[in-house]
Amino acid sequence: MDRESIDRVRRFNRTVGERIGVLHDHFLGTDRPVGEARLLWEIGEEGRDVRRLRDRLGLDSGYVSRLLRSLERDGLVTVEPQTHDRRVRTVRLTAAGRKERAVLDRRSDELAELILTSLNEKQRTRLTAAMEEVDRLLTAGTVSVEQLDPGHPDSAACLRAYFAELGERFEGGFDAALSAVPDAGVLGPPHGVFVVARLHGEPVGCGGIHLDGDEPPYIKRMWVAKSARGLGLGRRLLAELEGYAVRSGARTVRLETNSALREAMALYRSAGYEEVPAFNDEHYAHHWFEKRLDDGAATA
Amino acid sequence: MDRESIDRVRRFNRTVGERIGVLHDHFLGTDRPVGEARLLWEIGEEGRDVRRLRDRLGLDSGYVSRLLRSLERDGLVTVEPQTHDRRVRTVRLTAAGRKERAVLDRRSDELAELILTSLNEKQRTRLTAAMEEVDRLLTAGTVSVEQLDPGHPDSAACLRAYFAELGERFEGGFDAALSAVPDAGVLGPPHGVFVVARLHGEPVGCGGIHLDGDEPPYIKRMWVAKSARGLGLGRRLLAELEGYAVRSGARTVRLETNSALREAMALYRSAGYEEVPAFNDEHYAHHWFEKRLDDGAATA
DNA sequence: TCCATTCTCTGACTTTAGTCAGAGAATGGA
DNA sequence: TCCATTCTCTGACTAAAGTCAGAGAATGGA
Numbered sequence: 236m237d238r239e240s241i242d243r244v245r246r247f248n249r250t251v252g253e254r255i256g257v258l259h260d261h262f263l264g265t266d267r268p269v270g271e272a273r274l275l276w277e278i279g280e281e282g283r284d285v286r287r288l289r290d291r292l293g294l295d296s297g298y299v300s301r302l303l304r305s306l307e308r309d310g311l312v313t314v315e316p317q318t319h320d321r322r323v324r325t326v327r328l329t330a331a332g333r334k335e336r337a338v339l340d341r342r343s344d345e346l347a348e349l350i351l352t353s354l355n356e357k358q359r360t361r362l363t364a365a366m367e368e369v370d371r372l373l374t375a376g377t378v379s380v381e382q383l384d385p386g387h388p389d390s391a392a393c394l395r396a397y398f399a400e401l402g403e404r405f406e407g408g409f410d411a412a413l414s415a416v417p418d419a420g421v422l423g424p425p426h427g428v429f430v431v432a433r434l435h436g437e438p439v440g441c442g443g444i445h446l447d448g449d450e451p452p453y454i455k456r457m458w459v460a461k462s463a464r465g466l467g468l469g470r471r472l473l474a475e476l477e478g479y480a481v482r483s484g485a486r487t488v489r490l491e492t493n494s495a496l497r498e499a500m501a502l503y504r505s506a507g508y509e510e511v512p513a514f515n516d517e518h519y520a521h522h523w524f525e526k527r528l529d530d531g532a533a534t535a
Numbered sequence: 536m537d538r539e540s541i542d543r544v545r546r547f548n549r550t551v552g553e554r555i556g557v558l559h560d561h562f563l564g565t566d567r568p569v570g571e572a573r574l575l576w577e578i579g580e581e582g583r584d585v586r587r588l589r590d591r592l593g594l595d596s597g598y599v600s601r602l603l604r605s606l607e608r609d610g611l612v613t614v615e616p617q618t619h620d621r622r623v624r625t626v627r628l629t630a631a632g633r634k635e636r637a638v639l640d641r642r643s644d645e646l647a648e649l650i651l652t653s654l655n656e657k658q659r660t661r662l663t664a665a666m667e668e669v670d671r672l673l674t675a676g677t678v679s680v681e682q683l684d685p686g687h688p689d690s691a692a693c694l695r696a697y698f699a700e701l702g703e704r705f706e707g708g709f710d711a712a713l714s715a716v717p718d719a720g721v722l723g724p725p726h727g728v729f730v731v732a733r734l735h736g737e738p739v740g741c742g743g744i745h746l747d748g749d750e751p752p753y754i755k756r757m758w759v760a761k762s763a764r765g766l767g768l769g770r771r772l773l774a775e776l777e778g779y780a781v782r783s784g785a786r787t788v789r790l791e792t793n794s795a796l797r798e799a800m801a802l803y804r805s806a807g808y809e810e811v812p813a814f815n816d817e818h819y820a821h822h823w824f825e826k827r828l829d830d831g832a833a834t835a
Numbered sequence: 836t837c838c839a840t841t842c843t844c845t846g847a848c849t850t851t852a853g854t855c856a857g858a859g860a861a862t863g864g865a
Numbered sequence: 866t867c868c869a870t871t872c873t874c875t876g877a878c879t880a881a882a883g884t885c886a887g888a889g890a891a892t893g894g895a
Contacts, residue, residue, distance in 0.1 A: 244647035247666035254673045322872045347544035353676040362672040366547035368665035373554045376653040622842040622891045
């Protein structure tokens with residue numbers, strides 16, 4: 236890692252820490268301890284399970300429990316067992332809680348305004364653009380990609396979301412039964428892998444590859460959640476799958492797609508895929524692609 | 536302030552707070568409480584007065600004192616009265632203190648590396664560029680500009696630095712005695728104003744304007760410290776002075792400059808100044824400029 | 836010389852933040 | 866039905882962070 240980049244990041248950390256970090260705590264934590272305020276915020280309008288709160292904030296279970304008791308005493312939240320599993324308890328904001336949270340929301344706005352206010356129009360535009368870029372790239376850095384069984388709940392969640400999206404985007408909807416590959420069996424081991432990307436613990440993308448004897452391996456079910464687009468995640472998943480193909484000794488890799496999925500096609504093209512004649516009769520496919528792997532471009 | 540910009544900033548605050556703020560404390564405060572670590576860091580290689588430490592970190596005097604006692608007990612710092620004023624005390628790092636501070640330094644590097652490490656080359660370049668931009672603009676927002684007497688210590692510091700820089704940049708050096716305007720008298724009230732820009736309390740830029748009866752007002756001694764360039768500060772100082780000229784009823788404003796000062800000339804041109812024939816016999820001037828103020832462009 | 840002011844320090848506090856061990860209810864499978 | 870496991874909670878802690886009211890030494894004018 237070069238010295239210059241490191242110094243750049245350090246200077247950034249310092250400026251931002253001073254200008255935002257300090258202000259942040261002073262702003263948000265005026266009438267309520269930061270711990271409680273963070274919790275109140277994290278509960279959200281919809282309510283949340285206690286264990287999810289714990290995970291998200293990375294706090295000890297006893298500590299969270301105590302914080303919740305305190306918020307409950309002030310009449311800001313109610314805590315009730317879930318109906319399905321009465322061990323798990325769900326926290327919900329009361330009307331008073333919502334009000335408090337709205338105050339935090341307002342404060343957060345004020346902090347943002349404070350930062351923008353001393354700049355002119357042009358500088359503001361540049362600042363927000365740069366912030367977006369930093370935001371995107373920092374977020375991209377926290378996305379983890381993991382091999383998972385296609386039957387794992389997170390895999391299933393991705394596939395459900397994927398199919399739902401296809402249903403919306405394809406003219407005439409989408410019916411998984413008409414599509415060629417039955418996922419669970421074929422994309423998992425031993426004849427392939429399925430990878431899932433997670434952001435803050437939430438599954439936000441997936442993709443699978445199937446290897447079958449002498450046939451070139453075959454990529455399917457590539458998907459990235461709307462909330463995680465623009466992070467280069469598609470490219471990363473693709474690279475992951477291609478890497479697997481390379482390690483398995485494959486020389487080419489194939490995939491097919493529907494013309495409604497424009498971003499996907501753009502991604503494949505820019506990743507080195509070239510359109511080829513149909514190599515199967517997938518019901519929803521309009522375009523078939525192939526990529527040669529033996530030129531070391533799998534990591535691109 | 537538009538909703539979109541505010542949301543952008545809020546999202547940024549959130550991401551950065553999670554990714555940097557949290558990591559920062561976990562990193563730096565492992566074997567020593569954060570308070571002590573921050574203090575140790577802020578003392579710096581040169582040493583610092585206790586009251587400056589307090590101001591900079593915004594802490595209670597009793598608290599700082601206690602922290603210092605603790606660092607002293609561990610043999611990391613020494614605290615001694617200043618020679619001039621024995622009420623104020625100066626903190627200095629011992630050899631052991633320096634060592635401990637170097638550890639913090641190293642940690643700060645590691646944190647930066649951690650952020651960069653999950654990105655590829657291209658993303659890294661983009662991230663550091665965007666960080667620089669955010670850094671610059673956030674810093675620009677904290678620069679304050681104030682009218683000051685040209686004799687004020689901060690004004691004097693700026694002028695000294697300005698002359699020193701001219702001495703370096705002009706062929707044959709610079710001698711204030713050969714230059715037209717004797718600053719102190721003419722740029723201050725009642726016949727003009729002198730403005731000084733400060734960043735974190737340090738003077739980092741200045742400029743003065745002189746009004747003399749029916750003659751167009753005349754801008755001189757525009758300077759921005761090297762450390763504060765790229766913040767749009769020159770433009771801001773210029774606008775400040777032009778504003779003053781407008782309020783005084785002036786229709787045009789004049790200035791002259793030396794051809795060694797390329798950035799200054801570029802600034803004047805882009806701010807609407809046009810080159811005119813010499814209107815005085817300033818010894819160091821090569822170019823003379825004038826700007827009409829009656830088109831409302833003074834704030835540009 | 837006196838007196839208000841400045842600066843740092845100490846003692847006596849409070850509040851936050853967080854850890855750890857274990858209790859008790861609910862659940863899921865053997 | 867039994868038993869291991871999961872989830873949340875309580876009690877009993879500790880350490881860090883910070884506040885407040887003075888005390889005592891220096892200092893700078895009047």
